[in-house]
Amino acid sequence: MxxxxxxxxxxxxxxxxxDRVVPPSGFTARLTVFAAGAMAFLAVxxxxxxxxxxxxxxxxxAELARTATLRIVAPLDQRAAQTEAALSVLQTTxxxxxxxALSDEEQxxxxxxxxxxEVSLEGLPVPRLIEIIETPDGIDAAGLRLRLSAExxxxxxxxxxxxxxxxxKAASRLRLLGWxxxxxxxxxxxxxxxxxxxxxxxxxAQVIAVLRLVGATDRYIAQAFIRRFTLRALAGxxxxxxxxxxxxxxxxxxxxxxSGFLTGLRFQGLGWAVPFVIPPLTALVAFLATGTxxxxxLENLS
Numbered sequence: 001m002x003x004x005x006x007x008x009x010x011x012x013x014x015x016x017x018x019d020r021v022v023p024p025s026g027f028t029a030r031l032t033v034f035a036a037g038a039m040a041f042l043a044v045x046x047x048x049x050x051x052x053x054x055x056x057x058x059x060x061x062a063e064l065a066r067t068a069t070l071r072i073v074a075p076l077d078q079r080a081a082q083t084e085a086a087l088s089v090l091q092t093t094x095x096x097x098x099x100x101a102l103s104d105e106e107q108x109x110x111x112x113x114x115x116x117x118e119v120s121l122e123g124l125p126v127p128r129l130i131e132i133i134e135t136p137d138g139i140d141a142a143g144l145r146l147r148l149s150a151e152x153x154x155x156x157x158x159x160x161x162x163x164x165x166x167x168x169k170a171a172s173r174l175r176l177l178g179w180x181x182x183x184x185x186x187x188x189x190x191x192x193x194x195x196x197x198x199x200x201x202x203x204x205a206q207v208i209a210v211l212r213l214v215g216a217t218d219r220y221i222a223q224a225f226i227r228r229f230t231l232r233a234l235a236g237x238x239x240x241x242x243x244x245x246x247x248x249x250x251x252x253x254x255x256x257x258x259s260g261f262l263t264g265l266r267f268q269g270l271g272w273a274v275p276f277v278i279p280p281l282t283a284l285v286a287f288l289a290t291g292t293x294x295x296x297x298l299e300n301l302s
Contacts, residue, residue, distance in 0.1 A: 028196040028203075032229055035192035036236030036282050037243075039185045044244030044275045046185060048265045050178025055268070057171035067160060068139065070099075070130035074154030083128050086152045090132060093147075095139035102129045127156075189233065189282055190289040197229050197290045201297040208301060222294035226287060233286030237279040245275055 070090070074082045083101050090099040102110075107129060132139075141159045148155040201208070208221055251265050267274065 028200040029232060032193055032196045032232040032286075033236035033239075035196075036189060036233040036286070037240035039189045039192075040237035040240030040278050040282060041244040041247075043182055043185045043278050044241055044248060045265075046178050046181040047274055047278075048248055048267060050175050050182070051267065051271050051274070052265045053171045053175040053178060057168050057175065066097075066134045066136070066138070068132040068134065068141070069158045069160070070132060070148075071156040071158065072128040072130065072152070072154050073156060074127075078154070079128055082152050082154050083130065086130055086148065086155050089144075089147060089151055090130070093139060093144055095135050095137050096132060097135045098133045100131055102131060127154075186281070186285055189237075190285050193229055193233055193286045194289045194293045197225055197293040198297055200229075201225060201294060201301075205301055208298070218295075218298045222291065222298060225294045226290045229290040230283050230287045234279055234283040237282035241275050241278050 070086055072079055072083050072086060087099055087101065090096050107126060110129075111126070139159070141157060145157050148157060211221055212218075248266055
């Protein structure tokens with residue numbers, strides 16, 4: 001890897017006269033620049049998606065890990081008494097930091113997405129919900145269920161374990177998909193640059209034959225193509241990253257009422273430095289791909 005990076009850095013010192021071997025314009029140049037720019041643009045969003053889902057998984061895990069919900073399912077004439085009894089039990093339960101019964105307004109707000117903002121709980125058999133905040137040590141859910149079954153028959157404890165694990169797993173898989181997409185983007189850049197380099201070498205077969213006649217080595221010819229296509233890929237990916245960062249900046253910040261997954265795709269903190277790794281990585285991929293394509297094509301033209 002060190003030798004590859006040193007070779008990549010030495011491209012700027014290659015004899016610029018060798019660049020004349022490579023056509024300065026044409027479809028290969030446009031293809032390389034466009035492919036590198038488009039893939040870099042997509043890579044910015046793939047990385048943003050991966051990092052956002054990572055934050056989402058951590059957020060879901062943190063928010064659900066220390067919370068639980070107690071539902072009081074009882075006849076209307078017994079619901080208030082059982083709610084008070086459940087709160088009394090929770091106040092003397094180890095691992096419970098706080099517990100409170102949700103008001104009718106709060107429960108109506110929870111049901112609003114399904115029943116509309118004007119929903120009334122009076123005609124609905126909605127159980128009373130009690131929000132439980134746990135201490136860092138947590139609660140003994142099995143023991144609490146046994147105690148509640150004896151003292152509050154209508155109480156049903158939900159410690160969110162069956163909700164938390166699937167949500168965190170889904171977010172982790174989405175993060176993995178983001179990294180897989182990034183890998184596919186890198187592979188696509190390598191394939192497109194390889195095709196462009198092979199096309200340019202084939203189009204200049206006669207020029208290469210003349211250069212060989214006057215003493216030019218295959219290494220000299222290959223370096224010309226490697227340098228030109230590497231710089232094209234670097235320029236295209238740099239432009240794609242800039243456009244991608246601007247697009248990410250135009251996304252909602254995800255604060256306040258607009259908070260949510262799709263509004264939180266911005267990079268955060270040191271994450272803003274990650275997109276700037278894309279151009280040198282693209283240049284390295286182009287360097288390796290062009291070198292491989294040049295060596296194989298020159299061998300075939302021998």
